[in-house]
Amino acid sequence: MFVQAGHHERAIRLLFGKDFVDDGARVLLTHRTKLDSAIQQELLDYCRSYYFNAYDYGALPPLFDFSLEEELLYARNNNLRPQLMYLLKEHGLFIQLAAVHLEERMPVDALGAFLDDFSAFNRTSSLSEGVQVVIGYAEDAFSLESRKSAESLKNLRKMLDKLKHYDSSLHPRQKKELQLFSNLVDHHKTVDSARASEWDQSDSEERLRKIMLLHLALSNMDWLPSRSSSNESSFRDFLHAWKTYNYLIAPIFEAAEPSRLSMARRLLGFRPSRPDLYINTHFIVSEESVIYEYSKRQRVPVQRSSNGDIIFPARWVDKLIRDGLRTPLDQRLRRFYDRIDRPGWAPTTPRLNLSEKPAKTLEPMTTFYPGYHGRLHAILIALDLLAPICHTDLQGSQSINPSLLRLWTRRLFDIVYPGNGMIGEIDPTWVSIYPSIMSGPKNCVEQYLKRIDAESTFNAKLSSLIIGHSLVMQLKTHSVGGEKLHLTKAKFQGLKGDTQADVLDTHRTPLENTFNSIFDRSNTHGLTNTANIIGDALKTSSEPIDISTLVYLVELVTCDMIFHLGSDAVSQSRFSDLILPFSWARLLAEQYCSTSRSKTRDTSSLPDFLDSIVILSEQLKYNTERDWLVGEMALPGQSDIVETFNLRLCWCIVLIIVNSIHPVVFSDLTMSSLIHIAGDQYGRIPKTPCQ
Template sequence: MQLFWVSQGLVTTASVSEIADWSVISTPAEWAGKGQEYFANKMYRLAASCFERGGQDLKARTASAYHQMSKAKIQMLRGDSRESRLKLREATKALDQCAKDEYTAGQTQSARHLWYHAATCLELAHETREAAKMFVAAGHPERAIRSLFGKGLMNDGLRLFLANRKKLETAVEEELLEYCRSYYFNKLDYGFLPPLFDFDLQEQISYARRNNLRPQLEHILKENKLFVELARLHLEERKLEKALDCFLDDFCEYGRSSSLGEGVEVAIGYAENIFGLETKKSPESLKRLKSMLNKLKPHKLALQPRHTKELSLFHDLLDNYQAVDWTWADKWDQSNPEERIPKSIILHLALSNMDWLVSQSSTNDYELRSLLEAWKTYNALIAPIFEVADPSRLPIAQQLLGFRPSRPDLYINTHFIVSEESVVYECSKQQRVPIQRNSHGDMLFPARWVDKLIRDGLGMPLDRRLRRFYDRLDPKNRNSLGTYTLKSYNITVPSKSMSASYPGYLDRLRAVLIVLDLISPICHARLDSPQSGKPGPLQIWIRCLFDILYPGNGMIGDLELDSICTSSRQSLITGLRTCVKEFLKEIDSSTNSNIQFSSLIVGYSLAIRLVTPDLGTDMFKFTHLNAHSSSAIAPPNNPGMHSPLTGDFISSIFDSNDATGLTEAANVIRNASEASVDPIDLTTLVSLIEFITCDMIFHIRRGLMTEHGFPSLVLPFSWARLLAERYCSTHKTPARDAGSLPDFLKSIIFLSEELRFNSARNWLIGGTVLPKQSDMVQTFNLRLCWCIAFFLVNSNHQLDSADPIISSLIRVSGDEHGRVHKNPCQRFSLVFDQETCV
């Protein structure tokens, strides 16, 4: 092998004596270069020896320090012990000294490297604070701060962060700043917060609000005596008592009257919620309100007069809300927007207690009239709530019914915060309302549900009170408005002494007119549930007025309001016109056709009594259709009263300006008589016949004017008075066509025979079924006889027994076979011409 290597020139052989001449002594530079090579390959001990031979003392010490660091770290990896930590600290000292020497020598970068390694040693030795300082010296402040935060040394890390924050990158600075802010807010350590916000208090408050740190925000505001902002914070959380305390603290601290005013508004707003319309008034809420009002007593002299007045009212209501006198409302002006709410509350509480209906002896006529006037005022105050489609948007509804927008900054809110005292919440218990809760625990109701619950919660109790008032009046004392039952007169009982001005007539009429005036502000509102099927208060009282003006004896009552109440005549007229107009407008074509038919007669019978030259007629026109031909009337198997044009025909009959209005009268009467599906209200039907009779007679004799400009007629006084009211100036109204008289007489005959001889047919008197053998059958038939008799005595020419009028009277007054004439129709048994009739 040797020979092969030699032959190939791979090795050279020489004697030992020759080798000594080959050695060369290295220069210091060569030793330093070799040390640098060893150092780069992490052979720190060899590097240190080379640096020493090369005269590089600092580098030799540095290499020795690195060698010492390497051994210490390896020992730490083998196990964490006191000895291993000691070795790391010794290595750190060596590295630190070298770094200082490097830094002194101007080798900043080398010094930083040494400090960095020294920091890692301290970090391994669990000397976190010292390590952080070394990291900062090495130019790594982020590493230093994070190491302190990582070990839970937040205060040290914060101080280091504040001292070196400008050396950090922007994103890193913002991240660490947010971390510190969040930490100290959540730890409730407020002493370190100011420097984190550059000592800007508003920044601290904004941060707490932005991050929903409510307890911390409350503390900051309280410590800095920002009572107004603290009060508003409590208001957001519905802590009303605390809010009031803060406003009062601000007033006491700084003397700001605005703060006192806001505090009073808080108490008043809560009182409005407690005493609002139909609220439940729990003992807890009353106790809380009393506490709030007592806190304001020491500041009474500093309050505004309006606030003093309202607080005094709520003080009184605390102990007397179940026995409120409606005269308290006289102190409040409803034309002043600021006083409408207290006035509404007083009137509602006064009207809620209806003990005066039970204890009638303590309520005289004057007191009752005053109470009804107060009731009308209350209805006028709450009427706007019923007039709009979305009452939840009305401020007055929000104040009176205890709810508020969830987002006051929005014009339209989809949800509202509802108080547990509110009637809206109480009504929701009976419905499947999708209720939510916000972050403060407030109940959120959808706006559409709030609108519905407002109408239910406010309308139905008012409906019950109006019905109770209708039901509870005493029929015994007919001379007293306060004790006269408005429905005590039973038209199913005939009375010989009854007349158009029977005793107690004016009292009864006055009472109904006052009540209609009372409900006129809210007559457009449906107070009870549409599914109830019951007539509303407006329908009840309108029918009551009709029964008074058109009693069962066929006379027509006087509606001269000057003789009833001169002081409030205009108000009564306005209220009555409003109610009648609304009554006609609410007649629904989808309802029972017979009810619709009767309602139209009732409505227009009252409307004609209110038409005067100064008031006009246009507001009572039911429709504007002009289809009055007989072809528009359905055949007998589909009576015309079921037609949508029924309203037009009846409207035309009552319209004195409609020249052809009477031409369809016979068809309307006959179709109504033939309707067999539902019973017909005989009272209204016969009243309509009497009205048509009166009008036809006038127009038949219209050409026979007397010296007073009015034809000479033979009529009951009350009928003649009605004609005088309607045709006081005949030249202003057209002559009406009365050519349908023969057909009209046939319709009367048909109705009479149906009434007397059709035992399968049911009739109504008001809402009561007419008994088959009732004397009222003969009474109504007698009224039909009188209608024909008046045609007879007012005829323009002499009539004989063959005339349709005479034959009609004979048929209506006779029995089924035309032979026996029974009481009361027997009085017409010998009538055969005008003279015998008279």
């Protein structure tokens, strides 16, 4: 009736109001041209919404003038995602369907759409896109330090199983990667580091797989074996694998903004929120990622996008990357060193046994002390592993504990320069077994010296300088890379002008430059400078002193002083006349063995040096206000260790006396100094049990 009367709008609205939408739609489509354009659009939108929400897809085409593009556009604009997916699948638009699934974070369905497109139209690009979806998902699931949830592994298995039916159409490289992830789904907790050798680190894509495999292998610390000949080869391979991992991961630690590195994004499960921008200020982070896990520990505010993505500012991502990588790595490296340093590998370094009778003949350095080579080998291995990332502070600047670099460098010093006053030697055979056994630790020691805090106390800095420079002196006398380990006489000639400056950074403080002169054998004032430094250290009464490093420095000066005392002290024949501990004599030979004459160093500071030894002995025995340290530990006030250090000071003066080219009388300064430090605070020398 209303239609016949020309009231088309009223008729349509009445039908809609009575839920006769089908009848109203027919009237609308028949008489739409008679309606005002705005009213026509309003009524059309009502019908479109009704049929879309009713999933009545058959009624839609007339409402869109049979334009599929308009139907799809309407569904997109009104966020009708299920209906949009149905229309895309129904009309064979699988690539667009896959894109929608990816937007909805439905990778399994996205893969299915790509595979449907490949099956329907034989487009290899669709198959490749599907493979990339799986690989991208797998990279997130097995990202470094990720939590690897059961749900993510289940989804990954589904996708990998789907791709099995298309194996014959895949590229060999795709097959290799998919096979890798298929194995990891079930065996990611028991990865053998040897599998990483199947991937070429010179290839940017394969490098990522190599890093991932090495990380998974290292994450399982049950691999740590006991040292035995049966597993020596496999253990050596594992050490090489760990160093390779540290080397490959180092660029992430080195980068000021690691979030800008493509390798960091793929290894750690995050991506730019706006890929179209050159510089991104925000990133989407996977819930599996270590970045997200550490954000919860540090209570970082989480922002989520409309589709549920986790978004972080770039500055937070950079911080969380460093924390999420370096903390677990620091823990594993500490656990590794604790394991190889335990008695199963090498016994604890013994203190000096004063009752031990001297050997009748000189024995080789393999008997330096029980377990010496085992302990030395262990710490050299540890430093070699640390070398690629030794410039990185794995603990962070807020930690109060010593860094791995400081801890392990100090341990190397304690092994090579133990508490009995002898000087260790590095076994030449190790270089052939571990080519980097020298270069890795040397790089660590150099980095250790660069990290000496400019604001630390004089004595703390002096102790670090003693440790660092002494180790450089030990390490630089060995060749690396197939050359002979020990320097020949010809090489010693070239060493005359060689200083620590050839090895270390030249940007030093005055203390460093002055201290370095003791190691520069061409510096005639080296002994005087070092004697003054020892005196300065004792004058700073309020500062703690590491007695172990200071006594070693006294011994080092003593050894050099003995060699240069007397006018003919630098002649070749002088070596045969010296009375020194074997390790001291070997050190002199390494430093001064030359066919030409070396410069004689000034020994006029001997009286001041002896005075410093006396002061050091008195403070060590009687000064209760001074805080004495041995490494990071406080020295007990009354202990055998104090007596041992004082005895070493006595030995220094005794060796000066017995090597003197002039007769030493009772009133001589050297003799009176010996009597002073050998006695008690009243000058009395206690009787031995023999007396």
